[in-house]
Amino acid sequence: MKALVIGAGHNGLIASYYLRKLGLEVQVLEARDKVGGMTESLTVNHAVISRASYVLGLMPEELINEFHIPVIYTEKIQTIQYDDKLIPFYRDREKRLKTLSSFFPKYEEFEDKVQKMKKIMKKFSFVSSPPSKESIMNEARSLGVPEILELNSIKFLSEYFPQEVHRYFIYPSMEEAPSYMVAYFFNEWSFVEGGMGSVASKIAERAQSLGVRIKTSTKVDEILVRDDKVKGVRIGNSVVEADIVVSAISPISTLSMVDQFKSIRLDSGGGGWVKYNVVFKETPKVDEQIRPYLDGILDLEVGEIVMPSIVDKTRGKSVLEFMGNREEVLSLFNGKIEYEEKLNADFATKYYFLPGGNLNHLPMRCPYLFDGRPVKGWGYRTPIKGLYLTGAGTYPGGQVTGLPGYNVALAVKEDLRQGL
Secondary structure, eight states, rough: EEEEEOBBBHHHHHHHHHHHHHHHHEEEEESSSSSSSSSOOEETEEEEEEOOOOOOOEEEOOHHHHHOOEEEESSEEEEEEETEEEEEESHHHHHHHHHTTSSSTHHHHHHHHHHHHHHHHHHSSOOOSOOOOOHHHHHHHHHTOOOHSEEEEEEHHHHOOOOOGGTTOOOOGGGBBBBBHHHHHHOOBBBBTTHHHHHHHHHHHHEEEEEEEEOOOOOOOOEEEEEEEEEEEETTTTEEEOOOEEESOHHHHHTSSSSTTTOOOOOOOOOEEEEEEEEESSOOOOOOOTGGTSSEEEEHHHTEEEOOGGGGGGGGOOOOEEOHHHHHHHEEEEEEEEEEEEEEHHHHHHOOGGGGGGGGGSSSTTOOOOOOSSSTHHHHHHHBBTTEEEETTTTTTSSOOHHHHHHHHHHHHHHHHHHH
C-alpha cells in the first residue's frame, strides 16, 4: 500500500517514519525547498540560528531517544525577572523548589499540582484517538486536581503568584484557557545542538534510512476523493495516487483542499507574535546582571531571550534569539550586529504556508482542545476513508512535541488491522 504525507515538518516526518515501519511505501511531499517546517535552522554569515522554534521541551523522551535528537541539558531551564531580581528555575528539582519557594511561598504546592496534571497528560500521550474533556476530568478528580479544567489559567496562577509573573507561565492570549495549559507549557526546556533544524534533520535521516522518500518544492493543490475514499493528490496538472494520505499541514489548509470539507470553518486564531534573530560580528558585551543566566531561557519584562551560542559552539558566532521589545533587549547586548531578521505572523503565513500565522495552527483553547482538535469527534481520522490529519492542529496541540506524528501512525495501524 502507498501512503503520502503532506508536509515535512517534524510531525510529518515522524509520521512517515512510523508509517514506513508498518510496511507501507511512503513519500513525503513538502511545499518548501527544505524539510523541517518551523523546526528550522538557518546558516547565515557562518552562524546558525533557530529560525522559528528555538527550544525543545514538550517532546517525550521516547521520541528524543528514538531519533537521537542532540539535546543540550543545562543547569538552568529558565530564569524569570520579579521585583528587580532574577530567579532561576534549576533543572534539579530540590534546588528549584528551594529557590522558588524563597520568593513564592506556595511554589511547592503549585509544582506538585502541575506535576499531577502532567501525569494525566502523559497517560494520554501515545494514543490513537484523543481523549475527551470528560476523560481528562475524571483523571483529574482521581488525582485531586479538578482545577485542571475547572479554573482558567488566571485564577489558577493567582493562587500561587502575583499577577506580574503570570506571563512567565502562560501566554497572555491564553489566560482564559483552562489551567491545563499552564501544565502544558511547564517543561524542562533545552537547546538542541545545531539549532532546532537538527530535530527535523535527525528525524528525516532515520525515515530515509528506512526507505521513506522526501520530495521538496512540491505543493499539493488538491486531495482527491472518490466515493468517500481518498485516492491521492493533485500537484499542478499531475496526479499522485495513494491508498492513504496523511496531512501534517494546518487543518485549515487541508480542509480547503477537499471539496467535501470546504464548508467547514475553523478559527486560525491569528498571531500577534514577533521574533527576532540576531548574529553579532564578535562576542557582544553582555549586561553583567543577566550574563550568569544565559545558559537557559531568560524571561525578562522586556521579552523572552535566548543566546544558544553560549552553550552550543556549533552555532559558529554569537547568536541571539528573542521575542519582545527589540530596542530594550538589544540594549543588554553591546556589539556590532552583522545580521538581523524579524519574523511575525505575516512571515509565517507566506514562508511556512501557515493560515493566520498561528504557530499552533489553531487556538490552544476550547473548543480546540482534546478530541475537539481540529473538529469534534475526528481526532487523527477524517470522515473520508484513508485520509488522516496530524500536526500542531491535532491533539495535543502546538509546540515541538512529535506526538501528533506518532499518534496518527497508531491510528493508521489500527485501521489497517481492521481492513483499511
